[in-house]
Amino acid sequence: MSKFKLALIQLKAGLDKSDNVKRAIQFIKSAVVDHQASVVALPECFNSPYGTQYFAKYAETIPGPTTDALSAAAKEHKIYLVGGSIPETSDGKLYNTSTVFGPDGTMISSFRKVHLFDIDIKGQMTFKESDSLSPGSTFCMFDTEHCKIGVAICYDIRFAEMAMCYARAGCKVLIYPGAFNMTTGPKHWKLLQQARALDNQLYVAAVSPARDEKASYVAYGHSAIINPWADVLAEADETEQIVSAEIDLEFLDKVRNQIPISKQKRDDLYKIESLAKTIPANQ
């Protein structure tokens, strides 16, 4: 149980929601049959194009038709499925929400993006998710027979403390459905994943939509899986595809024993504290 296969589905999401979902389900089958994956993840906003103009139009309740399809796929293939994210409508608000399903199809966790993507790089990339979305305020972890896995969404990866909280709570893999863009993607996407993996000595996976040059928001692609030594185990190019890698928890233990930073840290001088209900402080 110390090894398992993780697959990331770099889906090209278009304007047709039911086609996006149908194709995601086909790719999930391929991740299981062709890659022997027992944990599978989809990208941010996989059932709709990514953009503030689309969130309300494509939003669904949870449970709803998209998450029902994910639940059925997880059950059919007996996998853990991190359902990327979808625009969620709840109590008159919109959220960017990820759902997680267990091998019996039960929704075992969900996560509303905590840090909304509001940036302004003049002349290059301006985006304001908070124009239409509200932030979540809880974390998302789930147990598998292999290890505990944490989930956050895209811009959340820039916040090192959040990943540290997950590591402190015992997560050995962090999965980030994401959609970096053509300005920040080439500079920061892989670097951030390697930084979070190295800081916390755990596996990091980030799963993007495939690039669509005609879309209003052009995703960078390059879904990747990084090990606790910060090696890149798998990396997609920009096209629609599945990438996968073996997660080896003995290797993780070896790295943690060789460089025992979690035992050497000076909690007497500095300390990560979490107020979120789902992450006990100082675990």
Ligand SMILES: NC(=O)CCC(=O)C(=O)O
């Ligand atoms: N969807 C997102 O949160 C995009 C984040 C991003 O591109 C970044 O640079 O950060």
